Amino acid sequence: MSETYKSFDIWKRRGAHELVRYRCFEDCSTGRFCIQSADFYRLPITNDQIQSLEKQFIELLLDQSLFERGESFASIEEAIKNHDESLA
Numbered sequence: 631m632s633e634t635y636k637s638f639d640i641w642k643r644r645g646a647h648e649l650v651r652y653r654c655f656e657d658c659s660t661g662r663f664c665i666q667s668a669d670f671y672r673l674p675i676t677n678d679q680i681q682s683l684e685k686q687f688i689e690l691l692l693d694q695s696l697f698e699r700g701e702s703f704a705s706i707e708e709a710i711k712n713h714d715e716s717l718a
Contacts, residue, residue, distance in 0.1 A: 633695060634658040640710065648672050652710055653687055655696050662702035665713040666690055 640652040653666040667690060669683045703709040 663706045663709040
């Protein structure tokens with residue numbers, strides 16, 4: 631079974647010294663959205679941290695089908711809200 635996704639990032643500022651990058655996907659066949667993960671950045675940012683997050687992103691994507699892992703949503707806003715609530 632072939633699965634096709636469009637990946638994109640959404641950035642959110644949390645306070646004066648923290649950023650969150652949501653790793654978002656849209657299923658090309660259904661138009662539904664999910665969040666694979668969220669990366670948190672605080673100063674100082676190192677190359678090792680960036681490389682580690684990129685490696686984790688690809689490993690998670692290879693590990694299991696995105697849309698089998700969790701819910702999908704009609705909008706990216708709903709997907710982010712659900713992801714944030716799952717972390718709380």
